[in-house]
Amino acid sequence: MQSLIQMAEKAKKASYELACIDSAKKDDVLKSIADELVKNADYIISQNEIDLKNAREKGISESMLDRLTLTKARIDGIAEGVMQVRALADPVGEVLGMQKRPNGLVIGKKRVPLGVIGIIYEARPNVTVDAAVLCLKSSNAAILRGGSEAINSNKALAKIMRNALLSCGLNEDCVCLIEDTSRETATQMMKLNGYIDVLIPRGGAGLIRSVVENATVPVIETGTGNCHIYAHSECDFDMARDIIINAKTSRPAVCNAAESLVIDKKIAPEFLPMIYDALKEKGVEVRGCERSCEICPDMKRATDEDFYTEYTDYIISVKIVDDIDEAIEHINTHNTKHSEAIVTNNYAASQKFLDKIDAAAVYVNASTRFTDGYEFGLGAEIGISTQKIHARGPMGLSELTTIKYIVYGNGQIR
Numbered sequence: 001m002q003s004l005i006q007m008a009e010k011a012k013k014a015s016y017e018l019a020c021i022d023s024a025k026k027d028d029v030l031k032s033i034a035d036e037l038v039k040n041a042d043y044i045i046s047q048n049e050i051d052l053k054n055a056r057e058k059g060i061s062e063s064m065l066d067r068l069t070l071t072k073a074r075i076d077g078i079a080e081g082v083m084q085v086r087a088l089a090d091p092v093g094e095v096l097g098m099q100k101r102p103n104g105l106v107i108g109k110k111r112v113p114l115g116v117i118g119i120i121y122e123a124r125p126n127v128t129v130d131a132a133v134l135c136l137k138s139s140n141a142a143i144l145r146g147g148s149e150a151i152n153s154n155k156a157l158a159k160i161m162r163n164a165l166l167s168c169g170l171n172e173d174c175v176c177l178i179e180d181t182s183r184e185t186a187t188q189m190m191k192l193n194g195y196i197d198v199l200i201p202r203g204g205a206g207l208i209r210s211v212v213e214n215a216t217v218p219v220i221e222t223g224t225g226n227c228h229i230y231a232h233s234e235c236d237f238d239m240a241r242d243i244i245i246n247a248k249t250s251r252p253a254v255c256n257a258a259e260s261l262v263i264d265k266k267i268a269p270e271f272l273p274m275i276y277d278a279l280k281e282k283g284v285e286v287r288g289c290e291r292s293c294e295i296c297p298d299m300k301r302a303t304d305e306d307f308y309t310e311y312t313d314y315i316i317s318v319k320i321v322d323d324i325d326e327a328i329e330h331i332n333t334h335n336t337k338h339s340e341a342i343v344t345n346n347y348a349a350s351q352k353f354l355d356k357i358d359a360a361a362v363y364v365n366a367s368t369r370f371t372d373g374y375e376f377g378l379g380a381e382i383g384i385s386t387q388k389i390h391a392r393g394p395m396g397l398s399e400l401t402t403i404k405y406i407v408y409g410n411g412q413i414r
Contacts, residue, residue: 004180004188008116008143008195010173015115015141018174023090025168030086030133032164034079037129040160041075047156048125055123055149063253063313068123068150078126081380082133088378091398092139095406106408111401113139115197118189119382120145120211122203125153130373130380131200132161132175138400141174143196145189147203148181155179190215200395202383205310220395223360223386224310225255225338227368230327230353232344233264237271239365240343241278247341247367249282253312255384256339256371260307260317262327268320269295279316288318295320307334324349328356335359337386339368360386360393 037044048070055068091111098108117140119131128144135142146154158177165172178185190199190211198218201211205224212221229247231240247258263272268291276296279286287302299318306317307330321327331340341363342353350364361371371394373381378396385391391399 004178004185004192005195007173007176007178008192011116011141011143011176012195014171014173015113015139017171018136018139018141019092019113019115021139021170023092025170026090026137026139027086029136029165029168029170030082032168033129033133033161034082034086036160036164037075037079037082037157040156041072044075044153044156044160045070045072047152048150050152051125051150058149060123060149061253061313063251064123064149066251067253068125068153070125070153074126078129081130081374084374085133085137085378085380085397088137088397090137091401096403103412104410105412108406109403110406111398112404114400114402116141116143116195117382117400118143118145118192118196118199118217120186120189120199120201120203120207122147122207123149124202125150125157127202128154128157128177129161131202131382132158134380134382134395134397134400136174138397140400141176143176143178143189145178145186146181151179151181186210187214190217193217200383204312220383220385220389220391221387222383222395223255223338224336225257225368225384226259226308226310226334226336227256227339228260228262228331228335228341229258229368230262230324230331230340230342231264231267231271231275232324232327232342232346232349233266234346234349235264235267235271235343236345237267237274240271241275243341243343243365243367244275245278245282247369248279248284248316249314250367250369252314254369255310256368257312258316258341258368259309259311260319260334262319262321262330263292264324264327265291265320265322268292272296272318272320276318283314285315286318287315289320291320292318310336324352328353332356332358338384339363339371341366341368360384 094111096109121127162172201208288299339361340359373394381394
């Protein structure tokens, strides 16, 4: 098996080749990838079943198994995501703001790929495809390092994509998969300065913290999702219930799922019992503050840690607040800067929430589950950045590029 350095060297070489490929050629590759994914669905599912069997033997939770599972419908969805990326405008080569200086120089910016993007992620095989095709469309080579839980699925998906690259006459090393899922390999990947231009971790808090603390290559931190829904004093109860149930239970293991419910004290006596019963009916364990437990005595008491926790499971914390100011303070103190929502019929309250909440995505009267590259019209996403850098929120094609200055002269010297 080739060493990680050898793989990185090949990826770096491939990135230079890919940077010169035109949009039509890249679109041909993406079309081929989408077609081959659908054509090879049975093979992909057979490899995914091996991963699922191993995961069950390890006692992985049902919510995590859901993230790991690939079905024909999900593979069709992944292929559709590839085609959506294909349909997007290619950002590479865009020229920005050309202007002539007094000395006659004409200076502007040109959008160019980052180069080699490394992605470390956990048990979500769809990331293997999403990340690779976003890199390809933006002319970046990708080095993928998934978790051990999905290794057979990832190998199958990477093989299909590499074959598609070859069939279109491109370098298969534009997409590389690290098959050694040991911690040592991950640590080595984090220090591949000179080969990897940026590293993007996708996964739980532990993985992201490890990458941020140990990497010597530049990192774009994708966030854990301690997401809140705030039921304002002037909310529509039925709307709030539907949003909360969707945000918590549709896919509880994903980062845009709601982990905490904040309720205004004016509506808590009536609204909390209603939503508590609705959540229990869906199998959700509710952990409440002191005031919540006074209203619903059989509710489990929340600890301080609960309000900071991304459960990725059928658990939610509840906090009753005096007003919107306390709600905003509570959310900004405990959130992970991912996605936050208010349910209200009060326009002034909605605008105050939008202005003062510190998060990558802030919603009024909608579920946090929409924080997603596909839903935001990006086709797919390589991650959801919670940093305050050029990339914030779902990262699509433009976030995978940088700029270089281009300068035209006619003999100027300084």
